Amino acid sequence: MSITVVLREAWRTTTAHAWRSIVGLTVMTAVLASGVAIEAEAVHRTMTTVEGEYTQGANVLIVSNQGGVLDGARCQALSHQDGVSAAGGATSTDVVRIGDPSVLSVRRVRATSGYFEILDLALPLMNGVVGAVGPGIAAELGVGQRSRLKLSDATSVTVARSSTESIAGERTRWLTVLAPTLPAVNECWVEVEPGALDAIQALVVATFGKADHLQVDSAHDRALLTATLGAWQQRWTRWAGFAAGAAATLFCGILLAPRRHEYALYKLLGMPRTSVWLICATEAALLTAAGALLSVGVVAGTLTDVSLPHVIEIARLAGAQLVFALCTVTVGVALVATALTSGSTAQVIRSRR
Numbered sequence: 001m002s003i004t005v006v007l008r009e010a011w012r013t014t015t016a017h018a019w020r021s022i023v024g025l026t027v028m029t030a031v032l033a034s035g036v037a038i039e040a041e042a043v044h045r046t047m048t049t050v051e052g053e054y055t056q057g058a059n060v061l062i063v064s065n066q067g068g069v070l071d072g073a074r075c076q077a078l079s080h081q082d083g084v085s086a087a088g089g090a091t092s093t094d095v096v097r098i099g100d101p102s103v104l105s106v107r108r109v110r111a112t113s114g115y116f117e118i119l120d121l122a123l124p125l126m127n128g129v130v131g132a133v134g135p136g137i138a139a140e141l142g143v144g145q146r147s148r149l150k151l152s153d154a155t156s157v158t159v160a161r162s163s164t165e166s167i168a169g170e171r172t173r174w175l176t177v178l179a180p181t182l183p184a185v186n187e188c189w190v191e192v193e194p195g196a197l198d199a200i201q202a203l204v205v206a207t208f209g210k211a212d213h214l215q216v217d218s219a220h221d222r223a224l225l226t227a228t229l230g231a232w233q234q235r236w237t238r239w240a241g242f243a244a245g246a247a248a249t250l251f252c253g254i255l256l257a258p259r260r261h262e263y264a265l266y267k268l269l270g271m272p273r274t275s276v277w278l279i280c281a282t283e284a285a286l287l288t289a290a291g292a293l294l295s296v297g298v299v300a301g302t303l304t305d306v307s308l309p310h311v312i313e314i315a316r317l318a319g320a321q322l323v324f325a326l327c328t329v330t331v332g333v334a335l336v337a338t339a340l341t342s343g344s345t346a347q348v349i350r351s352r353r
Contacts, residue, residue, distance in 0.1 A: 021205035035244025068215035075188035083196030088114025089185030092150030136172035241321035245328025
């Protein structure tokens with residue numbers, strides 16, 4: 001039997017049951033689109049997080065002097081310059097123990113208010129020495145806002161803020177203490193307004209030009225970036241294509257199972273088993289192909305507000321999931337067609353009665 005006859009017969013039987021074809025096409029589109037859309041959303045969120053962090057970090061300059069310290073007053077004066085949103089200094093860290101008797105060693109850093117503002121750790125107005133604790137300290141000691149911490153150097157700090165995990169990152173066990181002024185700082189953090197980066201970089205170099213080994217870096221939350229990229233590599237959505245393909249295969253089997261007796265009649269009328277198998281597989285292939293095309297249209301319709309670079313990357317990775325799903329369906333349909341066209345012809349026909 002020629003391939004033309006197989007295709008014509010598969011098309012005839014598919015269109016003969018319009019309701020079944022409509023339901024099948026709807027479900028197949030939904031199944032395949034869900035697998036693609038899940039991966040597309042994961043790609044978009046990951047790219048948005050990474051790009052946002054790089055954009056934010058690029059606008060924050062960290063100035064340090066490898067040969068010593070920086071003038072704290074000059075660092076603070078940068079906050080009054082045009083193009084600067086905030087500026088603040090921070091000392092190097094020292095190790096102190098919390099509690100009496102001491103129960104936990106932490107790294108302490110002193111910083112001015114601009115440093116807190118840049119890190120989105122604005123502190124409420126409170127009396128005495130105040131500071132922010134990392135989430136590791138908060139979790140291990142069960143401390144919260146207004147908790148008073150006694151330190152091993154006979155000083156105390158009132159907790160005014162507990163850092164979030166994403167902001168704290170590697171500073172999860174840091175105690176950052178607010179200092180009204182600092183005569184000398186190890187780092188000067190400068191948040192720059194959009195479009196003013198080059199000018200402020202030049203201003204920073206001019207301000208601290210006498211430093212022995214001046215170094216100007218941009219700030220990125222390395223912990224957040226590492227966590228985001230790690231989550232991407234371990235994402236469960238990388239199996240979305242396989243799951244969608246398996247679900248589509250199962251649905252094809254359910255949809256074509258009622259036609260098993262018709263396949264038996266084909267064989268009873270003398271049609272070769274291979275031709276019957278091809279008709280069954282072609283019916284499933286027509287349904288899958290139409291569902292795949294519609295699923296692409298459905299997902300593409302949700303990307304109208306997404307930037308072109310994101311669309312290209314989504315098309316590449318989500319498209320790979322669709323190909324993975326279709327490969328899974330191809331193998332599954334072959335097995336389904338084999339199961340539906342095998343068996344005793346007479347027994348299949350009798351079971352229909």
